[in-house]
Amino acid sequence: MLSCAGFRAGQTLSKMTTMRIPWRTLTAKSWMASRWVYRLHQLELTGRPLDRVWYFAYGSNMHESAFLERRGMRPLDSRIGRLEGYRLRFNLEGRPKGKAAPANICPDASAEVWGVLYQITGREMLRLNATEGVPGGRYRPNWLNVEDADGRLVQAMTYMAEGNADDGRPSLRYLSLLREGALAHGLPEPWVRFLDSVEPAE
Secondary structure, three states, X not given: OOOOOOOOOOXXXXXXXXXXXXXXXXXXXXXXXXXXXXXXXXXOOOOOOOOEEEEEEOOHHHOHHHHHHXXXXXXXXXXXXXXXXXXXXXXXXXXXXXXXXXXXXXXXXXXXXXXXXXXXXXXHHHHHHHHOOOOXXXXXXXXXXXXXXXXXXXXXXXXXXXXXXXXXXXXHHHHHHHHHHHHHOOOOHHHHHHHHHOOOOO
């Protein structure tokens, strides 16, 4: 945990809370500092900033408004991806509580998850992690073998979290990002129909 020696005793908790995002963003700009911070959270940061890596998006990051605009990513390549042995879940607690349930994936040998493979640099991956609360948030990055549209396996980073036993309902706005992103990237029709069948929160 980084030192808080620079904070005065009179500062409020709310003010300290507002410092968390800039701290994580600033750390993401330094590869060496990030290695140290990741190690503190029992995560390994390998490679170099300009190395090309694959990221597998199965949630809102499939949509350009989330991935390109809000997160500021500039992928070098993108393609359809299929992750075998995992199931798409909506078992995380979102905001407002009880009316939002972000996407998650959990191991399930009988299932598969379709999404988008993005090729980005290691430095962009750090920045993406920071926007997803990594390290220290609920998501943890995992490196898994994902099959692309040509049947080739690529090792890609994706996010997983400890979820609830039961699924909730995602908000209609969030679910629309998944549906529109899946259509825009040409994901298989059965997967699009599956997303259409998910009931949003009221």
